[in-house]
Amino acid sequence: MSTSSLPARPRALRQRLFETSINRNSRGGEFDNREVIAKIAKVRAERAALLGYAHHAALQIDEQTAGSVENVLRLMAQLAPPAVANARKEAADLQAVIDAEGGGFQLQPWDWDYYSEKVRAARYAFDAAQVRPYFEMNRVLEDGVFYAATQLFGITFHERTDLPKYHDDTRIFEVRNEDGSPVALFIVDWYARPSKRGGAWANAYVSQSGLLGTMPVIANHLNVPKPPAGEPTLLTNDEVVTAFHEFGHALHGMFSQVQYPRFAGTAVARDFVEFPSQVNEMWATWPAVLSHFAKHYQTGERLPAALLEKIQAAAKFNEGYRTTEYLAATLLDLTWHQLKADEVPAADQVL
Ligand SMILES: [Zn+2]
Known part of the structure; x- marks a missing residue:
């Protein structure tokens, strides 16, 4: 979206939308869920006490790699100051736009999205269509995703056209170790189709297990629009990053070496x-x-460095706000879940 195409919505409407949104489910009536929230917090605290934990947060974190609530809080305490400092810088940028436009008001929460889109469009906009010719799907898969894995782990990928497939749009690869021994089967299922749910994910159709003597069969599912026959599939930058992301999950499943399937691959x-x-x-x-x-x-020409820099700069835009927002939500969640059952507020005190 460019600045010029951004509709000039009245500020009062933005405020009304924001306040309506932030107060939803807490204003009485059949959709008010404050009572449910208070009840959940209470029974969770009771369960934690029954199991010998100080609170629900301790019970939940006990089996996580973080180990303790204190560790989580320590990490968040490191993240919060730089995130808030970035958010303040971003706020100053937004205020500068408001002032330059003669707005005559202080930035408020309901102004953030509207003005940050203006800043993004002015400073970080790049034409996504310019990038896509450099991201042809099979090159991304074989010369990118597979190439990186071969460099890192020595594994190689050998297409198996002899195996039955559940859909013609998929490709199946046998993954082999350096010595040629098999590691897994990997199913590439990147195209969108009407019967597929949205988003991107990895799936283990067969999990590795020493007990059952099974080797992994792992798939990566994306939703890349299929071009008309004869045209190349050119990915967006987001789709390229997603392809690498989901393949990380696939590696997790393929490199699994456990006895019990309960612990296979991504079951961590x-x-x-x-x-x-x-x-x-x-x-x-x-x-x-x-x-x-x-x-x-x-043309075979490499992605110009200037274009890559634009992509990366755009990816970092508004990160102060985003990080601060999720840290705040995390801290709120952790605070609620450190309450003892008798400390949980009554429904009308929840908000
Ligand atoms: Zn993921």
Whole structure:
């Protein structure tokens, strides 16, 4: 969306929308869920006490990699100051736009989205269509996602056209170790189709298990629109990053070496499960990997550095606000769940 296409909505309407949204489910009537929230917090606190924990947060975190509520709070205490400092800088940028337009008011929560879109469009806009010719789907898969995994882990990918497939749009690869021994089957299912749910995810159709003697069959599902026959599939930058992300989950499943299927692959602590995928995302823009796959599908020319810088700068935009917002939500959640049963507020005190 460019600035010029942004409709000039009255500020009073933005305020009304914001306040209506933030107060929903807490203004009485059949959709008021404050009582439900208070009850959930209370029974969770009671369960934690029965199981010998100080509170629900301690019970939940006990089996996570973080280990303790104190560890979580310590990490968040490190993140909060720089995140808030960034959010303040972003707020100053937004105020500058308001002032330049002669707005004559102080930035309020309901102004944030509207003015941050103006700043984004003015400073970080790039034409997504300019980037896509460098992200042809099969190059991204084979020269990007697979290439990075071969460089890192020595595994190689061998297409199996002899195996039955549940859909013609999919591709199946046998993944092999350096010595040629099999690791897993990997199903690439990147195209959207009407019967598929939205989003992107990894799935283990067969989990690895020493007990059952099974090897992993892992799939990555994306929702890339399929072009008309004969045209190349050109991905957006987001789709490229998503492809690397989901392949991180796939690696987690393929490298599983456990006895019991209960612990196979991504069946790990909730606060660890996104680690392999987030690490694998890094390779999408790692220069040695990017330069290997991001080539113009017609000319073979590499993705220009200036264009890449624009993509990366745009990805960081508004991060102060976003990080502050989720840290605030996390702290609120942790605070609620450290209450003892008799400390949980009554429904009319919830908000
Ligand atoms: Zn993920």
